[in-house]
Amino acid sequence: MGFLKKFFRNVFHEELGTQSTSSFEMLNEAELEAHLGVSRYGSFQLTDAVRPSYGLDVVPSAGFRHDTYHDENAKQDVPVVMAAVSRERVFETFMELLDPLGPVVDVVLESSHQYPKNGMQDLYREHIDMPILQSILWEFEDLLVNDGCTGIAVLNPTTPQEVQFDEHKLLIVYGKQLTPYEGALIDAGLNCREEMRFITEAEHVHSTNEEYIEQFETLKMRLGIDGSEY
Template identity: 40%
Template sequence: MRGSESSSNERLKRHIAVKQYGKFTLTEAVRPSLDLQVIPQEGFRFDSYKDDRSRKEIPLLVAAVSREKLFDVFMRVTEEICRDAPLVDVVLETSHDSNGSAHMDLRSEEMDPVVARSKLWDFADILMDDGCTGIAVIPHISPVRELQFDEHKLLIVYGQRETLNQARKVLEDEGVAENPGLKVITDGEHLHSTSPEFNQRFREMCYAFGADVGWE
């Protein structure tokens, strides 16, 4: 039994150590399942999301971007969809201390977009490599639009066609191609990675954005 357990642990370690699939490099935040239900690859696709409250279909674009350009693409899309917004809301998302069963959203409202982008750069480490941290940027502008950089390190843009096309242009400029049949890591089972250091770093990020909940 011990031999079998040891063999399984070694297999898991080897699997987690794999960071690259073809030309696609993962961050430290997530890994596909051991049986590779989804093989990570770069690309984007258009989709839709059904809002539970309004029952409306909301158009979206989801993108998987290789690590070496992921954060730059995120920041470029952020700047593009916030270009004409005087203020933005930032939502910090965490599943720390929840055993992955739930997540908590902490909101910082009405930030100057330039200040918000500067703080995003300050916390690029946790946003890239913590599998229990995500963030959303929501411009104060009509029509409603949102950019989510989730804990799986996917970029998800919600909005009307014009907004999605803004994101598409950035992605294509960065060499990320549209793939209508793209399978992203959340389309299969997957593994998240975090650490106590990232838990503390998340709290620091909350303080920096003014979105803390009274942690001591």
């Protein structure tokens, strides 16, 4: 029971969409424990970061689809590729998606550890060499994969292109000329499924713990981030 108790007790927030109450509130302890204990849906395995709604409004699965993000500042639409990758390959795939960004990038470290007091916090670091960044990120693989309150975005503002590994452990690429990123997703065994839905599109629950909060602070230091927000 240890993992499951830890999972639920360290939940900092639930995203309910348009719902006013959470389906998790309706569960007894045994039902909750059983649901949070499920990490595999068919061939797809979730990380420890998130769990879907009890009613499985969205069943987790692997794949990618295309979307569009409207940039209000630039007044233009930006092409997007969104992907869900099974736990076994998700971090490796994220690292492979960084390669097309170039040798020097900017980093945005995202945290919702203090939610709802402070909301999402974005911390920015400019100009870091890609090999140095990737070396640091490999050291913090467990945090980045399994903490439901940590996300990271790596971008090349001159392209401009951005790769995001968000707190739901989805991979999201923004920018034009997305063919190299689509190729990396296909190489990871993903199929393009334009009709697919992601865990973010229904109720879900995030998990974190004190150890991950401490690791996040260490990652900030290793990346040379002084705490200034983006």
